[in-house]
Amino acid sequence: MARLARATGPNTVEGVTLYLVPRTRIWRTEEEVAAAADCVPAVNDALRDHVRWIRSYVVQEPDGTFSAYCLYEASSDDVLRMHADALRLPADGVKPVTATLVAAPDPEPVRLV
């Protein structure tokens, strides 16, 4: 059964908020996805006191491009905009997570070949 972690308000732990950042059709090829994934740890490291990347789900759109839905803990949405700028990964928006519904842990990650 799904578990409701927090009923209302942003999902905040000690001044850190959980954010979902959708990025629609930002990559044209798998190679671009791989290059971005390659760069993420360095940028995360540079902002380690302010942002923690939790995970991203990458999906392929019907037109062949790739979108991502990224989950972060961050000290503010401004920091996440800085993070997006450093990665050159435009975001559709930076949305604080109101509630986390967990039915089961994530399965084994799907990796790029």
Add this chain to the structure above:
Amino acid sequence: MTRTLGALLAERRAMVIGRDAELAALLGLLEPDGPLVAVVHGMAGAGKSALLRAFAGEAGERGIRVLAIDGRAIEPTPEGFHAAVPPLPEGEAPVVLVVDHVERLRLLDAWLRQSFLPGLPAHARVVLATRDAPGAIWRSSFGELLRTVPLGPLSPADAAEVLRRAGLDETQAEWVNRFVRGHPLSLQLAASALRERPDAPEDAVLPTVVQELAALYLDGLDPATREALDAACVLRRVTLSLLGALLPGRPPQEPFARLSALPFVELGREGLVVHDTVREVVAALLRATDPVRHRGYRTAAWRQIRSELEATPGAASWPSLADMIHLVDEPLVREAFFPSTVQHYAVETARPDDAEEILAISARHEPEAELKLIRAWWENLPAAFRVARGPRGDVVAFAILCELSDVPQRLLRRDPLCVTWGRHLRSDPVPRGQRTLLARSALAWGTGAEPSPCFAALLRDMERASLEAGPALRRIYSATHGEALLEQLAPLGFGLLPGAAEVRLGGVAYCPILCDLGPDSVAGWLSGLAAHDIAVEPTVLDDEARELVLDDRRVALTKLECDVLRYLDDRRGETVAREALLRDVWGYEWTGGSNVVEVAVSGLRRKLGDRASALQTVRGVGYRLHPLQR
């Protein structure tokens, strides 16, 4: 009846089983409206070379001239590539250039794409074989004129046919292919192993098939062949001289012949080449199970390569230099020439329209004063800018790297960092004929000078350019603010510029840094790096200890001998007048009636032992010091 060459060609082609579609795709190049460039890609052992041979055979039968070259034997520079490619014949008749092992030429990626291929005559077609699929930048550059030919595993039926031809029965073939799953090199190794050891365990659990198969095959080798293979696998290429150095108790022709007979060893232009996968497995096994022997082979290889490098000056020394780099464990050096992974970032000389992105990167990380200087560099010396591009071609990082002599005087005077470097050069000049590089700046968009993949790509490029600067390169000046850049460069020998104050630009402190390669230039510098993990000491004159380190031994010198040797070493290869020695070392202003120089030189020669001839007397003038390495 004697077989014809045609029959042999047909046999050779028939050996490429299960690749009909791929062969047909390549033959499309020969059609009037076909693509101009084809890239065959697949993992190690996928059968790329066999496919290229089959294609060359078929094209040759159609009367088309094929020029085949091997990327493993090519110096990864434009000059090296041109030297390896024979001139394409003039006229209208089609000609195909086939380049195998292009993964060894990753450093030439941008040059091949931007300069070499577009500059070929219209009747030329090109086939490249490499491990990685061509990046998006290749597809966008060539569009429909590029055909990519991926090589996957063979189908079960084709794999069974390969094994049947290798002499395995149906049961054996089925067992082998159950875990080999159509990987051509594994099929070949498995067939060899099974023929030699029909009792091999069938219940083996094989997490990494090729490695396990290689081990299985290696277990079946006789001790003499195995020893030769162990030695060969620490090398980039296997020559008689190197085998002689690594296996001194055996005439080198004997292990050479044993290695030649192995199914995963080929005779290349530079010697024998062990298949990469097998070489890596064997070297890793040896390092883990017998580290002393592994180290011993590398040390012996190092000494032999070093002596060959001394004997072949100039461009001809590339094979030896590449062999040395292969033995160095410092990742930044080795990866600069032999990248082990797919490079997401193409590094190339900046184009005029890159200015905006370069300045935007600078503005993101640097104060206004530094930004103005970067702009001045761009206006005065755009050719010094190197950029790393992401898959879409956007500039993600840039660096400024050039010869000191290329920088206009007005820029040298305007840039405070250049002023500091110049001051150091005046107080500690580089001997005549030796060269100085400036690595003025390096920044990535997202992370500045912090470690990141695109920044690492830039550093590798700078490293490669420095090594390419040739045997006369002596010094590289750079600067850092913060510790990030220096931490990345320190393993290469960079350190703070002695006695230099920091330079403040827009309130930010920049520390000048320096890498002095020493009088032996690149070879000596590589020796220093290798000394970290190989049991060799670089040849150095230790002024403080008054010792000469030569062939791993330390020779004690008197202060006078040390000063004389330092003076001559700083002018290596030049004739030094006896009067100059007297004046600058002894402080004498007169020249007559003294034999002090002869006495000191004589003492030095005694201590140099079998290297005494390196200190040459130039009759009637003075002395000349040649390299002390054997």
